[in-house]
Amino acid sequence: MTNNTIQLPLLPLRGLLVFPSMVLHLDVGRDKSVTALEKAMMDDQTIFLAAQKKVSIDDPEPADIYRIGTVAKVNQMLKLPNGTIRVLVEGLYRGEILHFIDEKEEFNVEIEKLADINGETNEEDALMRSLLTQFEQYSKVSRKITQETFATVQDIEEPGRLADIIASHLSLKIKDKQEILEIVNVKSRMQHLIKLISNEKKVLDLEKKIGQRVKTSMEKTQKEYYLREQLKAIQNELGEKDGKSSEVEQLREKVSESDMPERIMEVALKELGRYEKVPQSSAESSVIRNYVEWLLALPWTKKTNDTIEINKAQTILDQDHYGLDKVKERILEYLAVQKLTKSIKGPILCLVGPPGVGKTSLAKSIARSINRNFVRISLGGVRDEAEIRGHRRTYIGAMPGRIIQGMKKAKTVNPVFLLDEIDKMSNDFRGDPSSAMLEVLDPEQNNNFSDHFIEETYDLSSVLFIATANYVNNIPGPLLDRMELISIAGYTEIEKLHIAKEHLLPKQLKENGLKKGDLQIRDNALLKLIRRYTREAGVRGLERQLATLCRKAAKTIISEDKKRVIVTEKSIEELLGKPLFRYGLMESEDQIGAATGLAYTAAGGDTLSIEVSHYPGKGKLTLTGKLGDVMKESAQAAFSYIRSRAEELHIDPDFHEKYDIHIHVPEGATPKDGPSAGITMATALVSALSGRAVKKEVGMTGEITLRGRVLPIGGLKEKSLSAHRAGITTIIIPEENEKDTEDIPESVRNDLTFIKVNHLDQVLKHALVEENYESN
Template identity: 75%
Template sequence: MTDKQRKKIPLLPLRGLLVYPSMVLHLDVGREKSVQALEQSMMVDNEIFLVSQKEVNIDEPSKDDLYDMGTIARVKQMVKLPNGTNRVLVEGLYRAQIENVTDDDDFYHADILTIEDEHVEKNEEEALMRTLMDQFEKFVKVSKKVTQETFNTVSDIDEPSHMADIIASHLPIKLKEKQAVLETANVKDRLQKLVDMIGNEREVLQIEQKIGKRVKKSMEKTQKEYYLREQMKAIQNELGDKDGKSGEVAQLKEKIEQAQMPERVEEVAYKELGRYEKVPQSSAESSVIRNYIEWLVSLPWSKETEDNLDVNRAEKILDEDHYGLEKVKERVLEYLAVQKLTQTIKGPILCLAGPPGVGKTSLAKSIARSINRKFVRVSLGGIRDEAEIRGHRRTYIGAMPGRIIQGMKRAETVNPVFLLDEIDKMASDFRGDPSSAMLEVLDPEQNGTFSDHFIEEHYDLSKVMFVATANNVSNIPGPLRDRMEIITIAGYTEVEKVHISKEHLLPKQIKENGLKKGQLQLRDDALLKLIRRYTREAGVRGLERVLASLCRKAAKIIVSGEKQRVVVTEKQLEELLGRPKFRYGRAELEDQIGAATGLAYTTAGGDTLSIEVSIYPGKGNLTLTGKLGDVMKESAQAAFSYIRSRASELHIDPEFVEKNDIHVHVPEGATPKDGPSAGITMATALVSALTGRPVRKEVGMTGEITLRGRVLPIGGLKEKSLSAHRAGLTKIIIPDQNEKDLEDIPDSIKEGLTFVPVKHLDEVLEQALTEAVHEG
């Protein structure tokens, strides 16, 4: 290694450029300090120090912004260009290292230390030169950035340091890597470094070429597909199919974009759309995929209506649409009040239970109107297949989503009032149990991720307000019943039916039958008789049919010209509608021995039930007739056993069983009867027949009996009370434990009835039987 030399020299910072020793090249210089440095150099010895900046965007670099190693060059020529910059021709001489940089205001001065090449054994350098030339030759063949002329020039160079610098200057490598070559004073190390760099560059170039070939091939394939598609479009246009499948795909894509689906569902939709695009239109799978996508885009995923949480407005609407039904209205208003306070409440699941015609379905419509939600109804009567609820797998021919998803599609919002009509009429068979499939739908903790077999993706039902209707709650399986809040709607009283007829049914039928206001007038006494003698139901559906019939009769009279106005009185009712169809069980005209009036609950509301007992000579056989069910038969057996065990206390001959046969009959034998509420009625009739004490004519009773004479509670007290009121009874004997249910009975009914709560059969007999004993 030769001695190093220190000197002070003007400095020219280079941006994005590096000059090696032995290089000759043009530089464009524009910065004022750089121009001054050049002029200073030309005034002294034409030498200038060229060093690269680390960052190209710095206009006035400090020592830290410059690399430590640069090149001392000779300025051979400087020409001023018209645009104000100076073009300079420089020739690199040798390496130098910065020790200090001085800013003289006009230009930069650098204190430098010259660096000379370090050589090792000549044979090693020779071997590395050959390797480098071999690598460089291969690089030139694959690279478009280095010409063959450059290679020819380099191959004529014998001096290793010069060769390394020239090759480095022509390589398309980063400035940082070029600087690393400049800073390597050891010639052997410099050659080795270049061999490695060229090897890496060759590998990169080869990979680029492979990628280029693949891209070209892909482009050719894309161009081919584009050409074929254009041909297909042209053929479709000629055949009259202007849009073809591509048009369908574009429409479906637009629908997916507009559907506002959750991200996971949108991914599935696009994936299926890609499959649809590839499958031939004639394929059966094509229609299956299209049908699936159509269902996905037609479902409401995020669209919802804004609830109107005005409780007073809702109460007004419910009162407009329905007379009575206070409990149901109160529950709906409670729901609205809670939602207004919390703003986040899961949709409640109400079950309106009651006889046909009491307004369960129309009440659900009123609920939807009162809270400003869409209404959708699904009838579940007779459903036996689980797939009706959960949908079919898409692999089946004619597969469709279940009734729930179909209903949501019709609703077009995620928060409708969804009516599940006749939920107690679902049945199960070999195709599955639809009531079990409903468990997920009606569980507020699960229905946020409802899964339909056809849609497959989770669908959120948590914002839906489900309302179910049922005639007989006992037919609903326990787990399903447990998920619902059951609100019982009993039958209407006569007073309520009169109001409903005047305010809703009659005006509606007058309008539907083409009559004008005032052309038909129905007097109050006629309306009451019509309700009592021409209809027999808990609801008002049959009543509406009779009123419609009355309107048609009036229309015929008016059209025929007989009268211009029809006024219907109680007497004229039979002329228009014929003889009365029903005779409600009326209270007996006098006290009867062996006949007691019981109260029964039916799906059409309440009814009175006369139980008769006949005693005749025999051997103690107990005969039961009247098409009684197992429960009523067991009630009769229990009553009979109790009377036998208490015969002496009841003043009955203990040997009556050995001498007599007993026949218990419930009239209307063609009608099946069953239920756990006729026990005390049968016992009272038996005691009356055996003791000869008449049963009071104004007394009705309901309750079950045990072998010890205790009276057990029953259900349907409101309906039974209505039937007792209709029949003209004035006293009702009820189980003590049912006293709490009296608050559900309308005041108009309570005013005409006396309720007597009892705990034991002795109390029943005391209230029901007269003291008199018929002789004979």
């Protein structure tokens, strides 16, 4: 060891560097550092201070410590309550570590003193002035340097000490300060420092410009924005997140946890990115949020597990609906095919029938029987294509179409989706919604259904669509082509009787607060209620009348303190008033010029009396009774046939020149039309012109041709029930309708005699009385 080298304890500094002539406080807490400090205090209070290369290292090795540091004197030491020692040190001069003597309990190093190397006095003076000028300009820009600090620095005359003191006041990185500390040549040290100050000053000037620009921008911003920024700052100070940021974060979390496909998730996240940037007050902000919420609300993959069990489905259908055997059979066939193919692709079912026959409740039963969610939308009166496909998001108040809205309500991708009243859609200048429905109902296309609001394609291929309609003729052809029709004609009296007893009456008793035994309605009273107080294909009117009876019974039980109300055929008029409707009855005796036909209406079957009278004239044929074109043509066809066969029918061949003929169908206020009255008109005409009476117990139905052939008709079941109700025992039907007799209830079929005919001669043979020929 020479005079220029000494051994001293080493105190490594983290994030800190001490220059010569610099006085500052240090907090010492590491074991090695404390030991080194105590050793220094026991000697001459001198210690070597060197900075660590990395602040994060808690137990540094020799390689982690810079070789050049500062020899300092410990002027004061104070132990703090937390165990840390606070010391006041004063930098003396530079030193360089030659080697480490001990590094186990504390660092002891041998150092070499480094003295400043001075140059030419005039050049150093010039550099000092330049350095002070730079530092003065820096102090004006920087808020950390006070005027008192600059005044203190200005009084320093030694160039090396001036450079060190100025370097200690600069906001430099430890690495930069270490570079200055390692420069022993005073001239080079000042030059390097001037360069650093110049760069720092440029950075500060740039920061000032940016701050000024932000300030100018803030001055131009609306007051609302300024207040919002203040609110944001307050929320940050309180530890609360900004409202919109928090909202975006929550939405992002929901999107990532949702069942969206990857392509939809990318769209949602992209829109959320836009939403975050758009100001809260912007109209587009609410549009984007609404769009993302719709994407989150829609089911993308969630589905219920189908449990297609035919026996269970049949049980549920039988529980919910009485009768409709053919309809139930077709539905069960449909479900059986779905189970075998494990695919929903196939014809779309369309339940067609008058109001009140149970089309909607059938669809609900189907959903219940296969364990699917049920959703219904009504298409009645829809005339805007956007109702189906949705609105573009550019419009105010835009929203998805009814199909997507229905899927949101369904909450699964495979519901039973009822399209109610599909025949009542219309079109105008806003588009054709029925054309938009083509994509929905086509199994080959609906896996990529496009809604204008959602924009991304949506898969409808797992949805079981069921449509309902009142009239097939109102459904557009292309739409009808995609559906399989299941006709629900209506209920017979017997079916209505069972429905009333098993379904409607228990329901109304419950809704009106009555128990099972509180109200009893006899079967004959129920039949009278069905016949005389309702005229409909369904059972809505019947249910309303039963509700009236329940209310009457409730009032009687409360006001008169009765335990039970029994409704009979006689007492029903006291409760409901005079009958609202009448029905045709069989004639009491054989009639000349009057025949009983059987009609089929939307409200079921009915009997139709057709009357013919003739009087002297010139062969004019008069038709009355508000007849439709088809019925008028049937009368003309019958008239022409009789003229061609007059002699064989024992009718005066010149009757068309001697008599005017009047055909009338009673109840003239009710419109009537259809071809099935043809043989009835012909029979009444022959009876009137030949003088032969028509048998009172005979009813008939069938279309007639000019050659006298009898063609098949529809609605035989309903017509037969109306004949049975009227007391008719014999029904003349077209031969081709023989197969339809199987649909007639057995109890009715056993009471009726069916005569199958294919020509008018056979009709007359069975309908007219054999005797009583009269010449005309």
